[in-house]
Amino acid sequence: MEDIVEQIIGRDPEQKEFHQAVKEVFESVRPVVEANPEYRKAKILERLAEPERVIVFRVPWLDDEGNPQVNRGFRIEMNSAIGPYKGGLRFHPSVNMSILKFLAFEQVFKNALTTLPMGGGKGGSDFDPKGKSDNEVMRFCQSFMCELYRHIGPNTDVPAGDIGVGAREIGFLFGMYKRLKNEFTGVLTGKSLNWGGSLIRPEATGYGSVYFAANMLKTRGKTLEGLTCLVSGSGNVAQYTVEKLLDMGATPVTLSDSSGYVYDEAGIDAEKLEYAKRLKNIKRGRIAEYAEKYPQAVYTASDPALGHNPLWNHPADCAFPSATQNEINGTDAQHLIDNGVFLVSEGANMPTTPEGVDLFLDKGLLYGPGKAANAGGVSVSGLEMTQNSMRLSWTRKEVDERLQIIMRRIHEACVASADQYGLSGNYVAGANISGFVKVVEAMLDQGLV
Secondary structure (H helix, E strand, O other): HHHHHHHHHHHHOOOOHHHHHHOOOOOOEEEEEEEEOHHHOOHHHHHHHOOOOOEEEEEEEEOOOOOEEEEEEEEEEEEEEOEEEEEEEOOOOOOOHHHHHHHHHHHHHHHHHHOOOEEEEEEEEOOOOOOOHHHHHHHHHHHHHHHHHHHOOOOOOOEEEOOOHHHHHHHHHHHHHHHHHHEEEEEEEEOOHHHHOOOOOOOOOHHHHHHHHHHEEEEEEEOOOOOOEEOOOOHHHHHHHHHHHHHHHOOOEEEEEEEEEEEOOOOOOOHHHHHHHHHHHHOOOHHHHHHHHHOOOOOEEOOOOOOOOOOHHOOOOOOEOOOOOOOOOOHHHHHHHHOOOOEEEOOOOOOOOOHHHHHHOOHHHHEOOOHHHOOHHHHHHHHHHHHHHHHHOOOOHHHHHHOOHHHHHHHHHHHHHHHHOOOOOOHHHHHHHHHHHHHHHHHHHHOOO
Protein backbone atom coordinates (compact mmCIF):
# COMPACT_ATOMS: atom_id res chain seq x y z
CA MET A 1 0.00 0.00 0.00
CA GLU A 2 2.89 2.37 0.75
CA ASP A 3 4.18 1.78 -2.78
CA ILE A 4 0.81 2.80 -4.22
CA VAL A 5 0.76 5.99 -2.15
CA GLU A 6 4.29 6.81 -3.29
CA GLN A 7 3.22 6.36 -6.92
CA ILE A 8 0.30 8.74 -6.39
CA ILE A 9 2.56 11.34 -4.75
CA GLY A 10 5.19 10.95 -7.47
CA ARG A 11 2.63 11.53 -10.20
CA ASP A 12 1.36 14.81 -8.73
CA PRO A 13 3.88 15.89 -6.05
CA GLU A 14 2.32 19.31 -5.49
CA GLN A 15 -1.15 18.01 -4.54
CA LYS A 16 -0.71 17.98 -0.74
CA GLU A 17 -4.38 18.08 0.25
CA PHE A 18 -5.20 15.22 -2.12
CA HIS A 19 -2.32 13.13 -0.75
CA GLN A 20 -3.56 13.75 2.79
CA ALA A 21 -7.06 12.49 1.93
CA VAL A 22 -5.73 9.42 0.11
CA LYS A 23 -3.39 8.44 2.95
CA GLU A 24 -6.17 8.71 5.53
CA VAL A 25 -8.56 6.51 3.57
CA PHE A 26 -5.97 3.96 2.50
CA GLU A 27 -4.67 3.52 6.04
CA SER A 28 -8.21 3.00 7.35
CA VAL A 29 -9.09 0.37 4.75
CA ARG A 30 -5.82 -1.56 5.05
CA PRO A 31 -7.47 -4.46 6.99
CA VAL A 32 -10.21 -4.71 4.34
CA VAL A 33 -7.70 -4.86 1.49
CA GLU A 34 -5.63 -7.45 3.32
CA ALA A 35 -8.73 -9.59 3.89
CA ASN A 36 -9.82 -9.34 0.24
CA PRO A 37 -6.89 -10.14 -2.11
CA GLU A 38 -9.18 -9.71 -5.13
CA TYR A 39 -9.14 -5.95 -4.42
CA ARG A 40 -5.38 -5.81 -4.91
CA LYS A 41 -5.55 -8.01 -7.99
CA ALA A 42 -8.08 -5.64 -9.57
CA LYS A 43 -5.89 -2.61 -8.65
CA ILE A 44 -8.83 -1.04 -6.88
CA LEU A 45 -6.74 1.45 -4.88
CA GLU A 46 -4.99 2.76 -7.97
CA ARG A 47 -8.30 3.12 -9.78
CA LEU A 48 -9.99 4.86 -6.86
CA ALA A 49 -7.23 7.47 -6.63
CA GLU A 50 -7.41 8.39 -10.31
CA PRO A 51 -10.40 10.53 -11.42
CA GLU A 52 -12.53 9.12 -14.22
CA ARG A 53 -12.41 12.54 -15.84
CA VAL A 54 -10.81 15.94 -15.14
CA ILE A 55 -12.16 19.02 -16.91
CA VAL A 56 -10.19 22.30 -16.82
CA PHE A 57 -11.24 25.41 -18.73
CA ARG A 58 -10.84 29.18 -18.88
CA VAL A 59 -13.66 31.46 -17.75
CA PRO A 60 -13.51 34.91 -19.37
CA TRP A 61 -15.90 37.59 -18.08
CA LEU A 62 -16.34 41.38 -17.97
CA ASP A 63 -16.24 43.34 -14.72
CA ASP A 64 -18.44 46.39 -14.11
CA GLU A 65 -15.81 48.71 -15.59
CA GLY A 66 -15.86 46.75 -18.83
CA ASN A 67 -12.45 45.18 -18.24
CA PRO A 68 -11.93 41.55 -19.31
CA GLN A 69 -11.08 39.13 -16.49
CA VAL A 70 -10.00 35.49 -16.77
CA ASN A 71 -10.37 32.75 -14.18
CA ARG A 72 -9.86 29.00 -14.30
CA GLY A 73 -12.74 26.54 -14.03
CA PHE A 74 -12.62 22.89 -12.94
CA ARG A 75 -14.79 19.81 -12.66
CA ILE A 76 -13.37 16.59 -11.19
CA GLU A 77 -15.57 13.61 -12.04
CA MET A 78 -14.03 11.14 -9.62
CA ASN A 79 -16.15 8.00 -9.53
CA SER A 80 -19.56 7.01 -10.92
CA ALA A 81 -19.71 3.38 -9.75
CA ILE A 82 -22.92 3.83 -7.73
CA GLY A 83 -24.56 6.76 -9.51
CA PRO A 84 -24.14 10.08 -11.34
CA TYR A 85 -21.27 12.27 -10.16
CA LYS A 86 -22.49 14.43 -7.26
CA GLY A 87 -20.66 17.18 -5.42
CA GLY A 88 -20.45 20.92 -5.01
CA LEU A 89 -18.90 23.82 -6.86
CA ARG A 90 -16.52 26.03 -4.87
CA PHE A 91 -15.71 29.62 -5.89
CA HIS A 92 -12.70 30.77 -3.85
CA PRO A 93 -9.18 32.08 -4.60
CA SER A 94 -7.68 28.97 -2.96
CA VAL A 95 -9.29 26.58 -5.45
CA ASN A 96 -6.78 24.42 -7.30
CA MET A 97 -6.47 20.87 -8.59
CA SER A 98 -5.24 19.46 -5.28
CA ILE A 99 -8.10 20.84 -3.19
CA LEU A 100 -10.75 19.77 -5.70
CA LYS A 101 -9.29 16.26 -6.08
CA PHE A 102 -9.25 15.86 -2.30
CA LEU A 103 -12.85 17.04 -2.08
CA ALA A 104 -13.96 14.78 -4.96
CA PHE A 105 -12.16 11.78 -3.43
CA GLU A 106 -13.83 12.38 -0.06
CA GLN A 107 -17.18 12.88 -1.80
CA VAL A 108 -17.08 9.38 -3.30
CA PHE A 109 -17.14 7.73 0.11
CA LYS A 110 -19.41 10.30 1.73
CA ASN A 111 -22.02 9.78 -0.97
CA ALA A 112 -21.74 6.01 -0.62
CA LEU A 113 -22.46 6.35 3.11
CA THR A 114 -25.75 8.18 2.47
CA THR A 115 -27.30 4.97 1.02
CA LEU A 116 -28.42 7.07 -1.99
CA PRO A 117 -27.30 6.24 -5.57
CA MET A 118 -24.72 9.00 -6.07
CA GLY A 119 -21.14 8.95 -7.35
CA GLY A 120 -18.56 11.54 -6.35
CA GLY A 121 -17.32 14.73 -7.99
CA LYS A 122 -16.31 18.30 -7.20
CA GLY A 123 -15.62 21.48 -9.10
CA GLY A 124 -15.32 25.21 -9.00
CA SER A 125 -13.08 28.14 -9.82
CA ASP A 126 -10.46 30.46 -8.34
CA PHE A 127 -13.00 33.28 -8.83
CA ASP A 128 -13.80 35.17 -5.60
CA PRO A 129 -17.44 36.35 -5.31
CA LYS A 130 -16.58 38.53 -2.29
CA GLY A 131 -16.70 42.20 -3.16
CA LYS A 132 -18.24 41.53 -6.59
CA SER A 133 -21.53 43.05 -7.66
CA ASP A 134 -24.51 40.85 -8.50
CA ASN A 135 -23.99 41.64 -12.18
CA GLU A 136 -20.33 40.62 -12.04
CA VAL A 137 -21.23 37.35 -10.32
CA MET A 138 -23.93 36.75 -12.93
CA ARG A 139 -21.57 37.34 -15.83
CA PHE A 140 -18.98 35.03 -14.32
CA CYS A 141 -21.53 32.27 -13.63
CA GLN A 142 -22.92 32.49 -17.16
CA SER A 143 -19.45 32.23 -18.68
CA PHE A 144 -18.58 29.33 -16.34
CA MET A 145 -21.72 27.44 -17.36
CA CYS A 146 -21.04 28.02 -21.08
CA GLU A 147 -18.33 25.36 -20.74
CA LEU A 148 -19.58 23.26 -17.82
CA TYR A 149 -22.97 22.51 -19.42
CA ARG A 150 -21.28 20.15 -21.90
CA HIS A 151 -20.22 17.83 -19.10
CA ILE A 152 -23.17 17.72 -16.67
CA GLY A 153 -26.77 16.53 -16.67
CA PRO A 154 -29.39 14.99 -14.35
CA ASN A 155 -28.19 11.47 -15.17
CA THR A 156 -24.50 12.31 -15.62
CA ASP A 157 -23.20 14.87 -13.13
CA VAL A 158 -25.29 16.98 -10.74
CA PRO A 159 -23.30 19.83 -9.10
CA ALA A 160 -24.40 21.71 -6.01
CA GLY A 161 -23.13 24.67 -4.01
CA ASP A 162 -20.11 24.87 -1.73
CA ILE A 163 -17.96 27.72 -0.38
CA GLY A 164 -18.72 30.86 -2.41
CA VAL A 165 -21.65 29.25 -4.23
CA GLY A 166 -24.99 29.92 -2.60
CA ALA A 167 -28.55 30.45 -3.81
CA ARG A 168 -27.56 33.48 -5.91
CA GLU A 169 -24.84 31.63 -7.81
CA ILE A 170 -26.93 28.47 -8.25
CA GLY A 171 -29.70 30.60 -9.75
CA PHE A 172 -27.39 32.25 -12.29
CA LEU A 173 -25.80 28.89 -13.19
CA PHE A 174 -29.15 27.14 -13.60
CA GLY A 175 -30.60 29.94 -15.70
CA MET A 176 -27.71 29.71 -18.17
CA TYR A 177 -27.87 25.91 -18.29
CA LYS A 178 -31.59 26.08 -19.05
CA ARG A 179 -31.01 28.59 -21.84
CA LEU A 180 -28.17 26.59 -23.40
CA LYS A 181 -29.90 23.20 -23.21
CA ASN A 182 -33.49 24.40 -23.68
CA GLU A 183 -34.69 22.06 -20.93
CA PHE A 184 -35.76 22.28 -17.30
CA THR A 185 -34.17 19.41 -15.40
CA GLY A 186 -32.72 18.76 -11.96
CA VAL A 187 -29.16 19.38 -13.12
CA LEU A 188 -28.17 21.43 -10.06
CA THR A 189 -29.18 21.07 -6.44
CA GLY A 190 -29.51 23.85 -3.90
CA LYS A 191 -32.10 25.56 -6.10
CA SER A 192 -34.64 28.02 -4.74
CA LEU A 193 -37.87 26.49 -3.53
CA ASN A 194 -40.14 27.98 -6.18
CA TRP A 195 -38.20 26.40 -9.06
CA GLY A 196 -37.26 22.92 -7.96
CA GLY A 197 -35.38 23.25 -4.69
CA SER A 198 -35.94 21.19 -1.58
CA LEU A 199 -36.92 22.29 1.87
CA ILE A 200 -34.15 21.73 4.45
CA ARG A 201 -31.41 21.83 1.77
CA PRO A 202 -29.77 25.05 3.07
CA GLU A 203 -29.93 23.68 6.61
CA ALA A 204 -28.94 20.10 5.83
CA THR A 205 -25.17 20.06 6.37
CA GLY A 206 -25.36 21.89 9.69
CA TYR A 207 -28.41 19.97 10.89
CA GLY A 208 -26.82 16.70 9.83
CA SER A 209 -23.59 17.29 11.76
CA VAL A 210 -25.64 17.94 14.90
CA TYR A 211 -27.80 14.85 14.31
CA PHE A 212 -24.62 12.79 13.90
CA ALA A 213 -23.27 14.24 17.16
CA ALA A 214 -26.52 13.34 18.90
CA ASN A 215 -26.19 9.75 17.67
CA MET A 216 -22.61 9.55 18.96
CA LEU A 217 -23.66 10.94 22.33
CA LYS A 218 -26.47 8.39 22.54
CA THR A 219 -23.89 5.58 22.63
CA ARG A 220 -22.75 7.04 25.99
CA GLY A 221 -26.23 7.73 27.30
CA LYS A 222 -25.90 11.49 26.81
CA THR A 223 -27.71 14.26 24.90
CA LEU A 224 -26.76 17.76 23.74
CA GLU A 225 -28.94 19.37 26.39
CA GLY A 226 -26.88 21.88 28.39
CA LEU A 227 -23.59 21.29 26.55
CA THR A 228 -21.33 24.20 25.54
CA CYS A 229 -20.29 24.08 21.89
CA LEU A 230 -17.55 25.76 19.83
CA VAL A 231 -18.54 26.38 16.19
CA SER A 232 -16.21 27.75 13.52
CA GLY A 233 -17.33 29.52 10.38
CA SER A 234 -20.30 31.81 9.90
CA GLY A 235 -21.61 30.66 6.55
CA ASN A 236 -24.39 28.27 5.71
CA VAL A 237 -23.01 25.25 7.62
CA ALA A 238 -22.11 27.15 10.78
CA GLN A 239 -25.39 29.08 10.89
CA TYR A 240 -27.56 25.98 10.77
CA THR A 241 -25.28 24.06 13.10
CA VAL A 242 -25.93 26.80 15.66
CA GLU A 243 -29.66 26.76 14.88
CA LYS A 244 -29.97 23.01 15.47
CA LEU A 245 -27.77 23.12 18.58
CA LEU A 246 -30.19 25.67 20.03
CA ASP A 247 -33.13 23.43 19.09
CA MET A 248 -31.50 20.57 21.02
CA GLY A 249 -30.75 22.59 24.14
CA ALA A 250 -27.02 23.22 23.65
CA THR A 251 -25.19 26.54 24.03
CA PRO A 252 -23.05 27.60 21.03
CA VAL A 253 -20.51 30.28 21.95
CA THR A 254 -18.36 31.02 18.86
CA LEU A 255 -18.58 32.00 15.19
CA SER A 256 -15.78 32.99 12.83
CA ASP A 257 -14.78 34.10 9.34
CA SER A 258 -11.44 34.61 7.62
CA SER A 259 -10.85 37.87 9.52
CA GLY A 260 -11.25 36.42 13.04
CA TYR A 261 -13.76 35.00 15.50
CA VAL A 262 -16.18 36.03 18.24
CA TYR A 263 -16.50 34.33 21.62
CA ASP A 264 -19.82 34.99 23.33
CA GLU A 265 -19.64 33.28 26.72
CA ALA A 266 -23.32 33.98 27.42
CA GLY A 267 -24.25 31.95 24.34
CA ILE A 268 -25.38 32.75 20.81
CA ASP A 269 -29.15 32.63 21.19
CA ALA A 270 -31.83 32.73 18.47
CA GLU A 271 -31.88 36.55 18.32
CA LYS A 272 -28.10 36.77 17.97
CA LEU A 273 -28.12 34.04 15.35
CA GLU A 274 -30.67 35.95 13.27
CA TYR A 275 -28.40 38.98 13.41
CA ALA A 276 -25.43 36.87 12.30
CA LYS A 277 -27.48 35.48 9.39
CA ARG A 278 -28.43 38.98 8.22
CA LEU A 279 -24.84 40.14 8.66
CA LYS A 280 -23.34 37.35 6.55
CA ASN A 281 -26.12 36.52 4.06
CA ILE A 282 -27.53 39.95 3.25
CA LYS A 283 -25.06 42.60 4.36
CA ARG A 284 -22.10 40.30 3.55
CA GLY A 285 -20.25 41.90 6.46
CA ARG A 286 -17.46 40.67 8.73
CA ILE A 287 -18.00 38.75 11.96
CA ALA A 288 -16.27 41.56 13.91
CA GLU A 289 -19.53 43.49 13.58
CA TYR A 290 -21.21 40.90 15.83
CA ALA A 291 -19.05 42.13 18.73
CA GLU A 292 -20.04 45.72 17.94
CA LYS A 293 -23.71 44.74 18.12
CA TYR A 294 -23.27 42.58 21.24
CA PRO A 295 -20.44 44.16 23.30
CA GLN A 296 -20.33 41.28 25.78
CA ALA A 297 -18.82 39.15 22.99
CA VAL A 298 -15.05 39.23 22.50
CA TYR A 299 -13.65 39.56 18.97
CA THR A 300 -10.18 38.21 18.18
CA ALA A 301 -8.57 38.97 14.82
CA SER A 302 -6.88 36.19 12.84
CA ASP A 303 -3.12 35.91 13.26
CA PRO A 304 -1.55 33.41 10.83
CA ALA A 305 1.81 33.79 12.60
CA LEU A 306 0.31 32.35 15.79
CA GLY A 307 0.44 28.76 14.52
CA HIS A 308 -2.91 27.83 16.03
CA ASN A 309 -6.48 29.13 16.22
CA PRO A 310 -7.48 30.55 19.63
CA LEU A 311 -11.13 29.81 18.82
CA TRP A 312 -10.39 26.21 19.85
CA ASN A 313 -8.89 27.29 23.20
CA HIS A 314 -12.03 27.92 25.27
CA PRO A 315 -13.75 25.69 27.85
CA ALA A 316 -16.42 23.60 26.11
CA ASP A 317 -17.93 20.13 25.74
CA CYS A 318 -18.25 19.85 21.95
CA ALA A 319 -16.60 21.28 18.84
CA PHE A 320 -18.17 21.67 15.42
CA PRO A 321 -15.52 22.76 12.88
CA SER A 322 -17.64 24.18 10.06
CA ALA A 323 -15.33 26.47 8.08
CA THR A 324 -12.70 24.84 5.85
CA GLN A 325 -10.03 22.15 5.53
CA ASN A 326 -7.17 21.80 8.05
CA GLU A 327 -8.52 24.41 10.47
CA ILE A 328 -7.67 22.25 13.51
CA ASN A 329 -3.99 21.33 13.78
CA GLY A 330 -2.24 19.31 16.48
CA THR A 331 -1.94 22.30 18.82
CA ASP A 332 -5.63 23.15 18.39
CA ALA A 333 -6.61 19.53 19.03
CA GLN A 334 -4.60 19.50 22.27
CA HIS A 335 -6.25 22.77 23.34
CA LEU A 336 -9.68 21.23 22.76
CA ILE A 337 -8.79 18.19 24.86
CA ASP A 338 -7.26 20.32 27.64
CA ASN A 339 -10.43 22.46 27.75
CA GLY A 340 -12.72 19.49 28.30
CA VAL A 341 -14.04 18.87 24.79
CA PHE A 342 -15.06 15.22 24.43
CA LEU A 343 -16.95 15.37 21.10
CA VAL A 344 -15.94 16.71 17.68
CA SER A 345 -18.39 16.58 14.77
CA GLU A 346 -17.04 17.93 11.48
CA GLY A 347 -19.33 20.14 9.43
CA ALA A 348 -16.48 21.08 7.06
CA ASN A 349 -14.52 18.76 4.78
CA MET A 350 -11.30 17.42 6.38
CA PRO A 351 -11.03 20.31 8.89
CA THR A 352 -8.63 18.38 11.13
CA THR A 353 -5.00 17.67 10.23
CA PRO A 354 -3.65 14.11 10.62
CA GLU A 355 -1.90 15.13 13.87
CA GLY A 356 -5.20 16.39 15.27
CA VAL A 357 -7.06 13.26 14.20
CA ASP A 358 -4.48 11.03 15.88
CA LEU A 359 -4.88 12.97 19.14
CA PHE A 360 -8.67 12.69 19.05
CA LEU A 361 -8.49 8.95 18.45
CA ASP A 362 -5.75 8.37 21.04
CA LYS A 363 -7.76 10.20 23.71
CA GLY A 364 -10.98 8.33 22.84
CA LEU A 365 -13.03 11.38 21.85
CA LEU A 366 -16.32 10.94 20.09
CA TYR A 367 -14.93 12.08 16.76
CA GLY A 368 -17.22 12.24 13.70
CA PRO A 369 -15.13 12.75 10.53
CA GLY A 370 -16.50 15.00 7.80
CA LYS A 371 -17.35 12.28 5.31
CA ALA A 372 -19.85 10.92 7.85
CA ALA A 373 -20.81 13.89 10.02
CA ASN A 374 -21.35 16.41 7.21
CA ALA A 375 -23.04 14.03 4.78
CA GLY A 376 -26.41 15.63 5.53
CA GLY A 377 -25.89 18.25 2.82
CA VAL A 378 -25.35 15.85 -0.03
CA SER A 379 -28.05 13.57 1.39
CA VAL A 380 -30.69 16.27 1.00
CA SER A 381 -29.20 17.12 -2.40
CA GLY A 382 -29.95 13.51 -3.28
CA LEU A 383 -33.47 13.93 -1.94
CA GLU A 384 -33.80 17.08 -4.08
CA MET A 385 -32.79 15.01 -7.12
CA THR A 386 -35.48 12.47 -6.23
CA GLN A 387 -38.14 15.16 -5.89
CA ASN A 388 -37.10 16.69 -9.24
CA SER A 389 -37.32 13.29 -10.94
CA MET A 390 -40.78 12.71 -9.47
CA ARG A 391 -41.91 16.29 -10.23
CA LEU A 392 -43.12 16.84 -6.66
CA SER A 393 -42.08 18.55 -3.42
CA TRP A 394 -42.00 17.01 0.05
CA THR A 395 -42.89 18.98 3.17
CA ARG A 396 -40.26 20.30 5.55
CA LYS A 397 -41.23 17.63 8.07
CA GLU A 398 -40.86 14.84 5.50
CA VAL A 399 -37.41 15.97 4.38
CA ASP A 400 -36.18 16.50 7.94
CA GLU A 401 -37.40 13.05 8.98
CA ARG A 402 -35.60 11.48 6.01
CA LEU A 403 -32.43 13.41 6.90
CA GLN A 404 -32.56 12.17 10.49
CA ILE A 405 -33.01 8.59 9.27
CA ILE A 406 -30.07 8.91 6.85
CA MET A 407 -27.76 10.34 9.55
CA ARG A 408 -28.77 7.55 11.93
CA ARG A 409 -28.04 4.93 9.27
CA ILE A 410 -24.66 6.51 8.51
CA HIS A 411 -23.83 6.34 12.21
CA GLU A 412 -24.95 2.71 12.39
CA ALA A 413 -22.87 1.81 9.31
CA CYS A 414 -19.77 3.47 10.80
CA VAL A 415 -20.19 1.62 14.09
CA ALA A 416 -20.83 -1.74 12.40
CA SER A 417 -17.83 -1.47 10.04
CA ALA A 418 -15.48 -0.41 12.84
CA ASP A 419 -16.69 -3.26 15.05
CA GLN A 420 -16.28 -5.79 12.23
CA TYR A 421 -12.56 -5.04 11.95
CA GLY A 422 -11.84 -4.73 15.68
CA LEU A 423 -11.79 -0.93 15.66
CA SER A 424 -14.77 -0.18 17.90
CA GLY A 425 -15.33 3.50 18.56
CA ASN A 426 -13.18 4.61 15.62
CA TYR A 427 -15.61 6.51 13.40
CA VAL A 428 -12.83 7.46 10.97
CA ALA A 429 -12.13 3.81 10.16
CA GLY A 430 -15.82 2.93 10.24
CA ALA A 431 -16.79 5.66 7.76
CA ASN A 432 -13.92 4.94 5.39
CA ILE A 433 -14.46 1.16 5.42
CA SER A 434 -18.23 1.35 4.98
CA GLY A 435 -18.06 3.75 2.02
CA PHE A 436 -15.03 1.99 0.51
CA VAL A 437 -16.61 -1.47 0.46
CA LYS A 438 -19.80 -0.24 -1.19
CA VAL A 439 -17.94 1.59 -3.97
CA VAL A 440 -15.40 -1.17 -4.54
CA GLU A 441 -18.02 -3.91 -4.84
CA ALA A 442 -19.87 -1.82 -7.43
CA MET A 443 -16.64 -1.25 -9.36
CA LEU A 444 -15.87 -4.97 -9.42
CA ASP A 445 -19.40 -5.77 -10.62
CA GLN A 446 -18.97 -3.38 -13.56
CA GLY A 447 -15.65 -4.73 -14.82
CA LEU A 448 -12.45 -2.89 -15.72
CA VAL A 449 -13.82 0.52 -16.70
